[in-house]
Amino acid sequence: MTSPRGSAAAMARAVAAGHVTATEGVRAALARIQQHDPQLRAFVEVWPERALAAAAAIDRRRDAGEHLGPLAGVPVAIKDNLLLAGERASAGSRMLETFRAPYTASAVQRLLAADAIVIGRTNMDEFGMGSTTETSAFGPTRNPFDANLVPGGSSGGSAAAVAADFCPLALGSDTGGSVRQPAAFCGVTGLKPTWGRVSRRGLVAYASSLDCVGAIARTAEDLALWLDTAAGQDPGDATSLPATPPVVTQLAAANDLRGLRIGLPWELNGPGLDDEVAAATDALGAAAREHGAELVGVSLPTVAHAVAAYYLIATAEAASNLARYDGVRYGLRRSGASRLEAMTTASRSAGFGEEVQLRILLGTFASSYGYEAQFHGAAQRVRARLAADFAAAFAHCDVLLSPTSPVPPFPLGSRRDDPLAMWLCDALTVPASLAGLPALSQPWGATADGRPLGSTWTAPAGREDLVLRVAHVLQRHSDHHLRRPLP
Amino acid sequence: MHPGRATPSIAPHVPTPPDVDRALIERLTSLSRLFLPAERHEALAQRLQRIVAAFGSLAEVADDAERATPAAGGPLRADVPGPTLSVDEVLANAPAAAANCFVVPRVVDA
Numbered sequence: 001m002t003s004p005r006g007s008a009a010a011m012a013r014a015v016a017a018g019h020v021t022a023t024e025g026v027r028a029a030l031a032r033i034q035q036h037d038p039q040l041r042a043f044v045e046v047w048p049e050r051a052l053a054a055a056a057a058i059d060r061r062r063d064a065g066e067h068l069g070p071l072a073g074v075p076v077a078i079k080d081n082l083l084l085a086g087e088r089a090s091a092g093s094r095m096l097e098t099f100r101a102p103y104t105a106s107a108v109q110r111l112l113a114a115d116a117i118v119i120g121r122t123n124m125d126e127f128g129m130g131s132t133t134e135t136s137a138f139g140p141t142r143n144p145f146d147a148n149l150v151p152g153g154s155s156g157g158s159a160a161a162v163a164a165d166f167c168p169l170a171l172g173s174d175t176g177g178s179v180r181q182p183a184a185f186c187g188v189t190g191l192k193p194t195w196g197r198v199s200r201r202g203l204v205a206y207a208s209s210l211d212c213v214g215a216i217a218r219t220a221e222d223l224a225l226w227l228d229t230a231a232g233q234d235p236g237d238a239t240s241l242p243a244t245p246p247v248v249t250q251l252a253a254a255n256d257l258r259g260l261r262i263g264l265p266w267e268l269n270g271p272g273l274d275d276e277v278a279a280a281t282d283a284l285g286a287a288a289r290e291h292g293a294e295l296v297g298v299s300l301p302t303v304a305h306a307v308a309a310y311y312l313i314a315t316a317e318a319a320s321n322l323a324r325y326d327g328v329r330y331g332l333r334r335s336g337a338s339r340l341e342a343m344t345t346a347s348r349s350a351g352f353g354e355e356v357q358l359r360i361l362l363g364t365f366a367s368s369y370g371y372e373a374q375f376h377g378a379a380q381r382v383r384a385r386l387a388a389d390f391a392a393a394f395a396h397c398d399v400l401l402s403p404t405s406p407v408p409p410f411p412l413g414s415r416r417d418d419p420l421a422m423w424l425c426d427a428l429t430v431p432a433s434l435a436g437l438p439a440l441s442q443p444w445g446a447t448a449d450g451r452p453l454g455s456t457w458t459a460p461a462g463r464e465d466l467v468l469r470v471a472h473v474l475q476r477h478s479d480h481h482l483r484r485p486l487p
Numbered sequence: 488m489h490p491g492r493a494t495p496s497i498a499p500h501v502p503t504p505p506d507v508d509r510a511l512i513e514r515l516t517s518l519s520r521l522f523l524p525a526e527r528h529e530a531l532a533q534r535l536q537r538i539v540a541a542f543g544s545l546a547e548v549a550d551d552a553e554r555a556t557p558a559a560g561g562p563l564r565a566d567v568p569g570p571t572l573s574v575d576e577v578l579a580n581a582p583a584a585a586a587n588c589f590v591v592p593r594v595v596d597a
Contacts, residue, residue: 102576196561235564242561302549308542319519326520328589333582340594341520349522357523358531361515362538368518371505375539378546383555385548420537434555 005484008074008168008222009248012115015073018062022055022073026117029075033120033166036486040142042151042160044080045088046120051075054117069115070225076116077161077170080124081204082213084108091204092126092136092154095331095351105202106234107171107213114229119167122157126353127322128175128206130154131425134416135355142412143186144485145452149409152182155216159186162216164486169217169226175206176310177404177429179214180441184404184454187443187483189471190216191223193231194241194461195436201236207317208239210310210433218481220442220471224248227464247465251472258292260470263397267303268428274407280445280453281403287444287474288401298393298400302386303431309386310430311423312379315363322360325351358419387435394460399470402428404441404454432458440467443480452483504543507536 006014014020030048037043058073078084081091083101090096104112111118125135133141133156141156143149144164151160155172159182162170172179174192183190191214198213205211215226224247232243262285269281285295327333327347334346352360366375393400406428415422432439439458446452457467475481505511512532516523523531574587583590 099580102572102579233561235569238563240561305545305548308545311538312542312545323520327582328591329577330580331582335582337592340592343592345520345522348520352521357519357521358534360519360521361512361531362535364515364519365511365535365539368515374546375542377554378549380554381549381552382545385552387555419534420541 005165006168007219008071008217009225011074011168012070012072015058015062016068022058022117023052025073026051026055026075026119029119029167032164036164037166039147040144040160040164041139042122042141042157042164042166043077043120044090044123044138044157047087047118050087051117051119058115058117069113070229071111071114071116071169074116074169075119075167076111077120077122077158077167078108078111078118079155079158079170079172080121081128081173082108082171083202084118087121089121089204090137091128092124092138093351093353093356094137095325096204097137097332099330101202103202106199106236107230108202110230111171116169122155122161122170124157125154126356127204127318128154128173128178129318129355129359131177131181131422132412132415133157134412135353137353140412143409145187145409145450148411149451150185150412152185152405152409154178154182155214156182156185158216159183159188159190162186162188162218165484169215169222172214172216173203174212174214174433175210175314176433177426179216180404180429180439180454180456181426183216183441184443185409185452187452187454187481187485188216188218189220189223189443189481190214190441191227191464191467192432192439193227193464194438196239196241197227197438197462197464198230199234199237199240201234205321207314208321209317210314220440220468220475221248221251223440224251224468224472227468241462244462244464247468250465251469254469254473255476256292257288257470257473260288260293260399261397262288262293262295263298263393263400264295265298265300265303265393265400265402267300268402268431272406272427273403276445276447277403277406277408277453281401281455284442284444284455284474285401287478288470291473291477293470296397298396300386300389300393300431302382302389305382306386306431306434307424307427309379309382310426310434311362312366312375313383313434315359316367316376317363319360319363319367322352322356355419383434386431390431390435390437390460398459399466400458402456402458404428404456408447408451408453428456437461438464438467440471442471442474443483445480446483504539507532507539
């Protein structure tokens with residue numbers, strides 16, 4: 001029972017019942033990280049002393065007969081862009097390499113309030129800008145299924161940590177697919193909630209109209225457990241939404257999918273897909289039908305323009321959000337300049353990597369005088385039309401099904417030289433981001449050479465319960481999510 | 488072009504994507520407070536040109552649609568001061584600080 005390979009739900013129950021101590025669970029997780037992470041590099045930093053102290057405190061409370069939270073004793077990793085007071089948070093960037101968080105992110109605070117144990121921070125693409133972790137200033141994470149493959153990104157460290165059984169749950173963030181795509185590449189389950197469902201206070205900002213805190217776990221049930229603790233309004237984030245009814249209790253009674261209508265948007269399920277990817281999603285749809293769901297064809301006509309709209313909006317917001325890194329208040333400073341502006345320019349040029357600089361320049365271009373209407377303004381109109389497309393599709397179905405990525409996990413270094421080609425790989429995840437919808441990627445199938453594949457369920461805003469239910473039912477009757485890359 | 492594929496129609500009012508030339512790169516780097524060594528200008532210009540060309544026709548797609556507006560969050564909290572970081576906490580990550588202030592290079596001439 002001390003193995004970190006159990007689900008978060010099972011571990012919390014075992015700790016609460018006294019079958020295992022939180023300390024034993026954390027020690028097992030740390031030992032596994034020590035054994036495998038030097039090769040994978042899922043973590044930027046592990047906090048053994050903090051984790052063991054927190055575990056000991058939970059064990060004392062249990063021994064004293066106190067009530068424990070729903071994630072009692074569960075080791076959890078957090079992405080390097082979420083703040084934990086007193087610890088470093090670098091967002092994968094040299095710019096924030098020595099930054100120490102002055103307060104704790106609300107999403108992390110809610111984990112702690114549920115008695116989870118935060119064990120370390122995971123690697124990510126710099127400021128979330130990437131799909132492979134290769135833009136991290138601290139080097140890439142490797143895919144636990146094959147060390148020559150990327151783990152996906154930007155939450156690649158969190159996905160790899162769960163896939164490697166370092167912990168059953170990890171927080172990520174998702175701006176255009178950064179939870180769903182690495183979950184698919186690493187054979188685990190990832191949830192991007194509705195925009196606003198989970199507070200972003202203490203999340204390092206990338207593109208504020210798109211950023212969401214999400215989570216990665218092996219099972220949909222664990223993600224429901226997390227969402228129930230994480231969701232809700234926060235005075236520290238004016239965009240956060242009121243809490244919805246708990247989901248995890250609804251899952252217990254979910255045995256089949258009778259009455260559920262699944263929409264297959266042909267634009268996301270046909271052209272440009274790798275054959276094995278398409279076959280895996282077809283198989284998932286067939287499995288859902290076997291359990292009582294009805295499949296219907298739907299259309300999202302504007303989706304072909306989603307990548308362009310996403311990158312113009314995200315980079316314009318990034319150019320604004322990252323203007324705060326001026327070498328004055330926090331972050332890297334290049335000293336030696338005699339004037340403020342020269343110091344700021346030197347600091348930003350040294351602190352930001354090439355991908356971040358490219359995106360800042362594109363966002364500055366797209367929102368600057370003379371080009372705004374043709375680029376950023378047009379993207380906002382496309383965004384509105386795309387949201388209308390989704391609303392029309394949901395008139396005919398409850399959830400949508402599509403592959404998570406048009407391609408399977410690919411080798412490290414194979415796509416780095418062509419940013420546009422890399423961005424086009426986000427074609428299937430950015431539509432839900434632009435519309436602010438909840439989406440869940442679940443592992444289903446593999447390529448002939450064993451690379452994991454994932455497919456995504458998307459629901460109307462506020463209906464995380466639907467994507468969690470459909471994934472949970474299918475996981476009750478299958479073992480794709482239990483495929484493990486490491487002994 | 489595939490022989491069976493129709494040529495995409497371009498609405499006449501859609502402006503041609505701009506040339507990403509040296510002057511535009513210099514304007515963007517200046518606005519962004521980024522320094523780009525001269526040897527990187529051409530490679531960056533080529534990358535941006537490809538991106539701008541690929542994204543430039545977006546205006547024709549939804550020219551009759553309204554812009555997306557930010558989604559509303561929940562009800563706002565009361566407009567009263569809440570707890571804030573202390574001065575020491577704020578300055579703890581500052582690259583240079585003195586006398587409870589951030590230290591910066593000269594901003595204006597004496």
